[in-house]
Amino acid sequence: MKKSLLAFTLITIALISPKDSYASLLVIDREGDVIWKVLASESSLGVPKSSEIIIKSVAGSPPAGSSLVSLLKEGDKFTLSVKSGSEEKSLDVTSVGGEIVEIEERPQVRKVKIGVLSSRFLIEEEGTIALTDYPIKIDPARAELSVVTATGSRILPFLPKEALEVAVRAKTITSLKEGSTMELSEGGRGDLAYEIPGEKTINIVNLFKFQVPVTASISAITGEVLFVDQPVWLRVFGFLFS
Known part of the structure; x- marks a missing residue:
């Protein structure tokens, strides 16, 4: 019942x-x-x-x-x-x-x-x-x-996923940071761009891997990488981990 x-x-x-x-x-x-x-x-x-x-x-x-x-x-x-x-x-x-x-x-x-x-x-x-x-x-x-x-x-010739793919192909980031969202805005020079909060995977002699926060700016008009905000040590020694 x-x-x-x-x-x-x-x-x-x-x-x-x-x-x-x-x-x-x-x-x-x-x-x-x-x-x-x-x-x-x-x-x-x-x-x-x-x-x-x-x-x-x-x-x-x-x-x-x-x-x-x-x-x-x-x-x-x-x-x-x-x-x-x-x-x-x-x-x-x-x-x-x-x-x-x-x-x-x-x-x-x-x-x-x-x-x-x-x-x-x-x-x-x-x-x-x-x-x-x-x-x-x-x-x-x-x-x-x-x-x-x-x-x-x-x-907008380049939409969000295309901009993310550009950043990954250029090896500026490995992936979009989990839980983050891209921003579309004009910079000080009038460049309309996607600000992509990402992470870059660092591989040390195939034994250790860790993620480094990196922000890439990708033009929404041309698809160019306009700017990469990353730690100084990664900018200088990044080629060692490519």
Whole structure:
């Protein structure tokens, strides 16, 4: 009897409890189409249904009329905006944490997710995350991302995972430091770059290995290694451990 009552209680709770979903609000598919996703947890946000807004474009060529997806911030408020020609739809996404826009994988383009984390903009490429304070704009047809900095709008040819791969190939770091997040910002010289908190594995005669904290700065525009912050002894004698 007790087991039956417990099972009934659990089923009742499951049926009446709110079910929050954290899937993307917006998906840019492989064809460059922009589609609103309507899920239970977003119903209170007033997200328009798919039939109410869908931007059609041809992958690999400019869409009819200019299409632009933007994630903006004004004060403490985050807004998702989709503009096509003279039509524009906006949505307050301040209360939506994590992933907001997903760009589906297509030839030469990896899957990318855009969102908000800890009151900052988030760019995630296949699990590699970078945070930035700059508003983000997306060209749906070309799957191009740009950020709006103090010096203007800058397209990002290199996304987070690609920047991390550059740092590893250049042997400036061995891996991203566990639990750390990359930062995307402009330096004093106006270089838009990823600051990557990493670790470099030092191997001593194949007997001992230890990790040394190293921070690499990788250009988001050219993919160059701009700067490496590492201990002086590693800079001088690093060739001995390569």
